[in-house]
Amino acid sequence: MDPIRNPFAPGAGTPPPELAGRDELRESLRVALERARIGRPAKSAMLVGLRGVGKTVLLDRVREDAEAAGIHTVRIEAPEGRSLPALLAPQLRQALLRLSQIEAAKEIAVRGLRALAGFASKLKVTFGDIEVGIDYAPEPGLADNGDLEHDLQALFEQVGLAAKSADTALAIFIDELQYVEEPQLAALITAMHRTEQRRLPVVLVGAGLPQLRGRMGNAKSYAERLFDFPTIGPLPPQAAGLAIEKPLRDESVRITPEALSQILQITQGYAYFLQQWGSHTWRAAKASPIDLDAVTAASVTAIAAMDESFFRVRFDRLTPKEKKYLRAMAELGEGPHRSGDIAACYAANVSSLAPTRSSLIAKGMVWSPNHGDTAFTVPMFDAFMKRTIPGNDWR
Template identity: 45%
Template sequence: MDEYRNPFNPGAGVSPPELAGRAEVMQQAVTALERTKRGRHAKSLLILGLRGVGKTVLLNEIAKEAGQRGYLTEMIEARDNDDLRQMLIHSVRRVLLTLDSGKQAAEAVKKGLRVLRSFLGSVTVSTGGVDVTLGVDPEIGQADSGRLETDVTDLLLATGRAAQAVAKPVALLIDELQYVSKEELAALIRAIHAVNQAGLPLILFGAGLPQLAGQAGDAKSYAERLFEFPRLDRLSEADAYAAIREPIEEEGAHIEGAALQEIFRQSHGYPYFLQEWGYNAWNACDSDTIELADAHTATANSIRKLDASFFRVRFDRLTPGERDYMRALADMGEEPQRTSDVAMAMGRKATSMTPVRDSLIKKGMLYAPEHGMIAFTVPLFDEFMRREMPQG
């Protein structure tokens, strides 16, 4: 079929043509947005899930919903070893400068800019190679204590008050939130708690790997009262079929039931992989109906592409010792395993493998679903490891 008409979008954070199986989470987000806009308390969302389940896609969809409801939105992506101050600087600056219009809001917004100036600590700072200039004096006694929790709270409160003054709500969305340190996460949670208590129109949405829920609880015991923690997983068979069939039929084409079954079986129902298989099945088809043979071709092409990109970039970050640990885990299957069993399979003591395990968790390759257990964060990575290191 015509590749230009291919409806599937196998890309990082790219919205699929059919957002199947996520209606409940989207409704939670919409409720939180509407209540926050009205100055009412609402639990926001920290979305959890493995790689490829659509966390970033969902954050993008929430941002669209927020924009349609009159919000200023700022999307931030946390990265390993990023500093929370630097993550917030540009986004808060853009928000405040956008709000800086209308005489009735001038003082609230100017004060917000002065608090940001205090937060920066100087008129011009270099963050990531980009200079940030505000041209205002600092607000003495606000966001200048040197204590991260206090200063982040001051900053977001000032931003929320500026938003309230112009009746323009603000949504901050932070992806890969598991990379934020415990101290920084505690500061962020405390700040959002203060914003909620003040009834200000500012809300935070986040997304991260499954360990984020535990990290949030460790950072602040009251985190569960501020956030819902919806867990995204692979799609059900019915939702996965809809995610494949409906975009195809909207283009005037069709797909056989056997081909749908093959795509679901090979992709395990993970949204990113469904897009990859759907994309390749469409391109393999030379008629207006995708058949089982096309799905088999899609499997071969999808695995080849994933091995060369999606899986490869993660594998290349691993040390030899980390690769050996991941290979031992892969032999045990995709389900969570006891760390002691992995060490035993390697002929090592569990305590001796702790640094390797912790490094893999920090890199976002593994997570601990519960104490003493370990699992892959990347679906199908066990299969890749067996292909990449066939000797074990």
């Protein structure tokens, strides 16, 4: 098989050749954005799911859909260690500058830029990482109290008014939202609540690990009424099959039912894994139709590639105590597992492991589906831990 023609795209947020199984959610978000544009109530959404399910890809596709429909968008990724104001300020500046080019919105957009100047200058004391161009002098009393929750509301109001004047909407897309600290998350939720109360066309579409739902509820109790929280999970068998078969058909290549079934079974329908196995199977195949032998050979190289990239990049961030904790989880299986069972696995005291568990949650390695339960955020990480730390010496 010609490696240049390999249609599959394993990568961090790389768009797959066929975005299967997500049409219903894309349509619901399209409706929400269009409702916001015409001043109707529209719920923002938080896409939650494990690593490798395709949240980032879906977030970017919804953004492309919005831009194609004439809706203004900004796109942010929230890494660990950066403040939310530092991430938002430059993107909101760009949005306001674009809106200021529309005659009907110019005056209000310029006032928004004045609000942004006050916002950045006063919060610079609290959040030293804010760096944003200042296009207009601040307007005294506008988003300049130095209190994030109050000032972000005022800033979002001005952005929303500018978008309304331009007869459009602003969609804010934020990936990895679980890394935003809770007080800043609370300010973001409050600002979105204010724009909804005023029927301003601002919609937030976030994405994060499963703990995001609980963190937002902790930050503001009304978050679950303000946002929808669609769970992004593995693709069902029909959609997962389409994600493999359609790109192959486009290259005039077929795959046998047995080979396809094997890929679906190994990958469990996880979007990123489907792309990895599709890509490695293409390389291993000698001709069309792709058969079971090609999938068997591909599994060896696909697992090796996953171990050295997808899994290893997360493993290398762990302390020895954290690695031991995850190895104990892996010993128990896929999970979720009770904290007491994990501790018993290597004769540790449950309370002594609480800081390690908290650190792993903060790093996005595990989450708590229910009180006292712990589960991996990375699918198949249990098998990786057993391959990387074999035997029983780790105990």
